[in-house]
Amino acid sequence: MTVLILTCEEDVTADMVVVHLNAAGVPVVRLDPADLTHSVALSGEYVHGAFRGHLSSAGRLVSLDGLRSVWVRRPGEAAARAAQPSAWLTEEASQALYGMLRGTGARWMNHPDASRRARYKPWQLRLAQLSGLPVPATIVTTFPQAAREFADRYPDLVVKPVSGAHPQDPPRAVPTTRVPPGADFAAVAYGPTLLQRRVAKRADIRLTAVGDRILAARKETAPGGDPDVVDVRYSPSTAPWRPADVPPRLAEAVRRYLREAELAYGAFDFAEDADGTWWFLECNQSGQFGFVEVDTGQPIARTIAQWLADAPPERDARQPDRCDSTAS
Amino acid sequence: MQPFTLNYARPAAELEFSTPYAYDPGMQLNVTLDGRIAARDHALLRELGTTTSTAGSKTHFDD
Numbered sequence: 001m002t003v004l005i006l007t008c009e010e011d012v013t014a015d016m017v018v019v020h021l022n023a024a025g026v027p028v029v030r031l032d033p034a035d036l037t038h039s040v041a042l043s044g045e046y047v048h049g050a051f052r053g054h055l056s057s058a059g060r061l062v063s064l065d066g067l068r069s070v071w072v073r074r075p076g077e078a079a080a081r082a083a084q085p086s087a088w089l090t091e092e093a094s095q096a097l098y099g100m101l102r103g104t105g106a107r108w109m110n111h112p113d114a115s116r117r118a119r120y121k122p123w124q125l126r127l128a129q130l131s132g133l134p135v136p137a138t139i140v141t142t143f144p145q146a147a148r149e150f151a152d153r154y155p156d157l158v159v160k161p162v163s164g165a166h167p168q169d170p171p172r173a174v175p176t177t178r179v180p181p182g183a184d185f186a187a188v189a190y191g192p193t194l195l196q197r198r199v200a201k202r203a204d205i206r207l208t209a210v211g212d213r214i215l216a217a218r219k220e221t222a223p224g225g226d227p228d229v230v231d232v233r234y235s236p237s238t239a240p241w242r243p244a245d246v247p248p249r250l251a252e253a254v255r256r257y258l259r260e261a262e263l264a265y266g267a268f269d270f271a272e273d274a275d276g277t278w279w280f281l282e283c284n285q286s287g288q289f290g291f292v293e294v295d296t297g298q299p300i301a302r303t304i305a306q307w308l309a310d311a312p313p314e315r316d317a318r319q320p321d322r323c324d325s326t327a328s
Numbered sequence: 329m330q331p332f333t334l335n336y337a338r339p340a341a342e343l344e345f346s347t348p349y350a351y352d353p354g355m356q357l358n359v360t361l362d363g364r365i366a367a368r369d370h371a372l373l374r375e376l377g378t379t380t381s382t383a384g385s386k387t388h389f390d391d
Contacts, residue, residue: 010347012349012379013367013379015365016379019365030356059354161333167334167337172339174338187331187332192331288379289379290380293370
């Protein structure tokens with residue numbers, strides 16, 4: 001049984017997992033859907049009440065009923081590198097590939113439906129609350145007055161994109177940024193704005209969950225650091241990530257979150273305050289983990305490889321899949 | 329008419345990035361010029377930051 005990895009060639013983080021799968025003797029087919037019709041091919045037929053299909057890439061051929069798991073890591077847009085790419089062809093190729101894969105009994109990390117839903121930050125915040133994770137006071141609004149009133153209640157705020165996406169034309173990044181006192185909130189009317197109480201943090205926490213396995217790492221905030229630098233991704237800090245113990249109640253809440261989100265993998269970001277409370281910031285369903293493993297030596301790649309290598313669930317192959325592939 | 333959030337935007341990180349390894353379709357891994365598997369060289373990964381969580385990062389759009 002084969003592990004199918006959907007990702008781009010330059011994804012060296014996926015390599016870290018492939019190395020472990022190779023060592024365990026687990027067959028792997030890695031391809032980028034962007035290469036469909038160029039160097040990746042597919043075929044599936046529905047005849048006499050049965051489905052048979054296969055994929056080929058770089059000289060490898062895999063039967064779709066021989067897949068044990070599908071890891072959706074960093075796939076490109078389907079057929080993006082075809083000889084004559086188009087939005088239509090991308091949709092056709094995407095429907096063909098993912099539609100056929102959904103008809104297999106393979107386990108997903110993560111299922112496309114669960115992934116899509118998990119990207120909604122407002123949904124994340126609500127699910128975190130319901131799961132028992134501490135969530136900083138947050139507002140998402142297009143009402144300038146609501147933003148002003150929120151700022152009155154919580155004078156120390158950060159702003160971040162609702163979607164996490166970055167604007168283009170020209171390309172820009174929008175890090176989580178502290179809102180200065182006396183900010184003019186009139187422009188809130190021109191786009192949904194996410195404002196959140198700033199957590200005066202003493203450390204950033206990156207918690208990586210793979211199935212039921214939870215591995216947390218902690219990066220201390222530099223003493224005397226600039227309180228205006230909120231986003232760890234833009235922090236000049238050179239402090240290393242170190243392994244951290246996860247409070248049992250928080251671990252339970254994380255597992256509850258993953259179960260409800262139907263995710264097999266999640267990279268959680270928390271801000272640790274002076275009391276030691278871990279405040280939920282977000283859960284990225286495809287978050288990076290290589291940098292944590294490199295610093296801490298935690299076996300994240302090996303754990304992912306083990307999850308992917310587990311046997312697929314017993315199921316009636318005639319049934320289309322469901323978005324419930326989170327069992328560890 | 330610019331949304332409030334974009335008041336805090338900054339130029340994106342440079343996305344063009346050259347790595348001292350290349351993808352080997354036969355191995356399904358990235359390999360350095362002298363034939364080593366890049367993923368096994370944690371010092372190299374740390375130096376390049378290619379596995380790092382960075383918005384607008386060198387190789388990925390999200391993290």
